Amino acid sequence: MKRRKTQSQEEILEILKDSNSALNHDMLQAKLTTKIDRATIYRVLNRFSDDGLVHKVIGDDGKQYFAFCLNCDKEKKQHSHNHFHFKCLKCGKVECLKNEIDVSLPKGYTTEAFNGLISGYCSNCS
Amino acid sequence: MKRRKTQSQEEILEILKDSNSALNHDMLQAKLTTKIDRATIYRVLNRFSDDGLVHKVIGDDGKQYFAFCLNCDKEKKQHSHNHFHFKCLKCGKVECLKNEIDVSLPKGYTTEAFNGLISGYCSNCS
């Protein structure tokens, strides 16, 4: 199934690129100039996520947030379960912290997968 | 507002204690012998969570999971935003990893809050 370039996708991707924070459906829709259907928005976002173009994070509110992928290796599409995301509290930027984070568990514990969101200040904002 | 001891709460708490994994609403309801209303189950669970008796985790599926609190300091009720949870892939147990985890970020980055789920094997199962 080959992907096609469409107006909707371009605009949504542009918004995600311009935005420096992860957006949920509502936030994204609010930024749209064109009217794009809810379902389409979700489909575009999930397609991006599947393609490794953006990452999808589930917030504490249970909603899906999407952010343009900064540090992600686009070849490896196994996004969801092997890294943390970092969100800067000042500039709002969301990044992947793929293997840059050192997780040390209590002794006897071994890590298989981890994911979650770390909040703080990035190097530009701290 | 003083808490009252009720049948429903006892049964739900018992199930959470017996279960060694975090349960969502459906899973919990399936284990009930008595019929307890959806709304009640949610209210009981959130009450437990507010009281620091159980912890609430948002899964990757966006659903709320609840697990009896093993390592949590019941005095400090600020559960939600300052620790990771660890889930053992074998025995399914969910624990708080309050300050036992060493988070080291890329240089220049500072941590304010973190939460998420780490999967692996606990000391008993690894």
Next chain:
DNA sequence: TATTTAATGCGACTTTATTGCATTAATATG
């Protein structure tokens, strides 16, 4: 035992997200 009010059950409702299906339009093909 009577009183107070926390907890429950029921139903309606909200929000988030997905799916089916007919239509539109992006790409490929001749």
Next chain:
DNA sequence: CATATTAATGCAATAAAGTCGCATTAAATA
């Protein structure tokens, strides 16, 4: 360039998770 193919879209319906209002029930207390 015209046409065929089918990915992408819009619309409506639906699903699923969770919350809320309100009348009722039943713990705790006096």
